[in-house]
Amino acid sequence: MDHTEHLFLLGGIALLSFFLVSYLFQRLKLPSLLAYVFLGLALSGLLTAPDLRIIDEIARLGILLLFFLLGLHFPLARLVNISRRVWSVGFMDIGLNFGVTFALAYLLGFDLLAALIIGGVAYATSSSITVKMLEDSKRLKSPEGEFKLALLVFEDLAAPVMVSFLAGLILLGAVTAEAILIIFLKVVLLTVVSILLALYGFRKLDLFAGRYMSRDFMPLFAMAVGLIFAGIAEAMDLSKLLGAFLAGVMLSETGTSREFSRIIMPVKDLTLPFFFFWFGTTITLGTGIISLPALGILLIWALAGKLIVGFWGGRMYGLSFKGSIRTAFSLLQRGEFSVVIAAMAEPVLRAFLGIYIVVTAIAGVYLFRWAPGIADRLARRAGR
Amino acid sequence: MHIVIVGGGDVGQELAKNLHARGHDVVLLDKDAQKVERLSEELDFQVIKGSGANLDVLHKAKIKSAHMLIAATESDEVNIIACMIAKTMGVRYTVARVRDPESAGDIDMDASGLTREQVGVDTIISPEKAVAQEIAKMIQFPGAVEIEYFAKGLAMMVGVYVTEKAQIAGRSIEDLPLPKGCIVVGIRRPDGEFFLPGGKDKIRAGDKVYLTGRSSVMAEASWLLHREKTRVSRVIILGGGMIGYNLATILESNRKASFITKIIEKSEERCEMLYRNLSKTTVVQGDETEISYFNEEEIAEADILVAVTGDDCTNVVASVMGQRLGVKIIISEVTRIMYKHIYDTVGITQIVNPHQITAAQILRYTHKEEVISLSLLKDEVAEAEELVLLESSGVVGRKIAEANLPRGLIVGAIVRDSEVIIPNGETVFQPRDHLVIFAMPKVCSELECFL
Structure with a gap:
């Protein structure tokens, strides 16, 4: 049966099941995000390729809007302010979570290419999970919220460079310095163009935006800006999330970001569950020879690496002791970016990495919730 | 000198009394009949009822023969209009207190595109900016209780308390190993006696010593007397109003000392504005009245807490909390000077009063x-x-x-x-x-x- 013929019925059922699991998890005091992931994991066998394609499209819209909304909170001045302090932490993050993981994997007996892929999978904290958790737990406005977001944005800037690096290595067997340079230049170009547009275009739209904000054509305008920039970024082989984020940054220069978020929010709430559902379906828990000790070691480092970045980086960024501890315990979860890199691996390794990602995602969500408690306890023990 | 002062609020009264005491011929204007009556009884110079933006009232105050007009009402508009009228009447010098400097060009530059002459105001005093500058001085020179710059910052005067640790107690001023380029110009004993010292006078612990000299050696000199170097890097500003914002801007522009500055502000809209305009300061949105989770831990790690929320009660609570959490330096704004005693009672000495500073x-x-x-x-x-x-x-x-x-x-x-x-x-x-x-x-x- 071709499922696409009954689009409304299936869509309704999907939304209903999202609603039900989300409600159930809420009552059980579990993070609703995991409800969608588990649902995806459970149903992945039942869905056909065309279904998945539709879900994938909606999912992309959802995650894109999440980043678009995030960008709305970052006017240019704030972005500059943050970037000044976060870059050193960002490089520490690459060194510890990509570099050290790569070295560990290589020492554990994986070949060079596999080790590089494992490093890539271990690198980035899941932006979607982190942002969603920050929103749900109302910690977006905490002092360390800004630092976490800054680090995520840095990772999203670095990630496309890393993906193309690895893709080039796998497809061509070699990476040319030119290829890396081109990607890097593209990132710079996109950022510079958006900044110029923000300063000389959107900043002048404040009267327009203020006047027509409540009209029915404003959502169209806002969505158009978001989608077009995400599309441009994607067409340039960069992260669409970066494009959407920059679109949000530009729109926030109109000085009406709050109204814009109010317009976009409902669409995001409808589409974002599809993303986590899709995330669940992509995880392949196939059978393979999995070396448990290797997995254990890598998982321990997955936590330790982010702990160091979160705590030490947080202190470098100027966070308080407790704030840094909360950050340290909120970065374990790996997600969408890791899935993209894991997809490049051989089937056996993919199954291995699937488990790695699921475990970090689930444990990460819980650690995220416990972080304030852990911070309080540690602070009391440290006598601060 | 004949001086017309518009506005009988805290600033106007303070100015009027002070200028009268210096032998100037002062006329004070206020539009509140009751206040005028009360002030007329208290003060022995002329107090007239009426608005400073009214021509007749200004005539009554003999504006034509005035050398100077000071407009210090609560309203920016009245202040500016009073100055404009005065200028056309030939008053030589006009001073306006303007809250929102954008409405009449900034202190340092003309943001509105109007020149001072067009507006008719010779000097604009922004209370918030003045307070911010005062606090910035305290932060940049943490050992001193009083700081004043002269000759474009080349020379300065500082007031420092002599501590027990200083090991110079009992020595005479001649024997003090002060660095070249500064001298002691005044001493106040703990019992309140104040005098201008000679070389034979001895310094004791607890004295407040005034030094003047080259700005570059003052830190060393005050260290000698004070012996308590306060390392200052984390500054928490409670309240992102005009004072907090201006202070953050000043601290950002100080390149020599790099402060980690954070502003805690409760209004979301105000935070947006701060994000937009501050480039190094971290802005945290929080509720400053509640002793909430995040504020407490932020304050606990601060070297300096500046409470400038505009609300005396909040400032007092925050200052006491800062004291309990062990913050080294606490600077608080006091909008009503009657509350000064409360600060004295709890032992917070660094306070700033916007009205006094403006005056x-x-x-x-x-x-x-x-x-x-x-x-x-x-x-x-x-x-x-x-x-x-x-x-x-x-x-x-x-x-x-x-x-x-x-x-x-x-x-x-x-x-x-x-x-x-x-x-x-x-x-x-x-x-x-x-x-x-x-x-x-x-x-x-x-x-x-x-x-």
């Missing part, structure tokens, strides 16, 4: 032309002044020892061609010298007889 700033513009700047000391009767020696001055060409300077006056420093000189008896006065003098009030009022 002090305006006072600087009310002196004679050769005086460049004048500042009143916080607790003392004495004044510190910077003035320029005119060619016609009687002391030009004479040595200090032979200049017949009165008792109760010390020349703390001479700034000559951007060089700071610490004078001794042999120093010869030259025309266009900038003198930083430290004097008792009775000397100040007759200063022209000497210099």
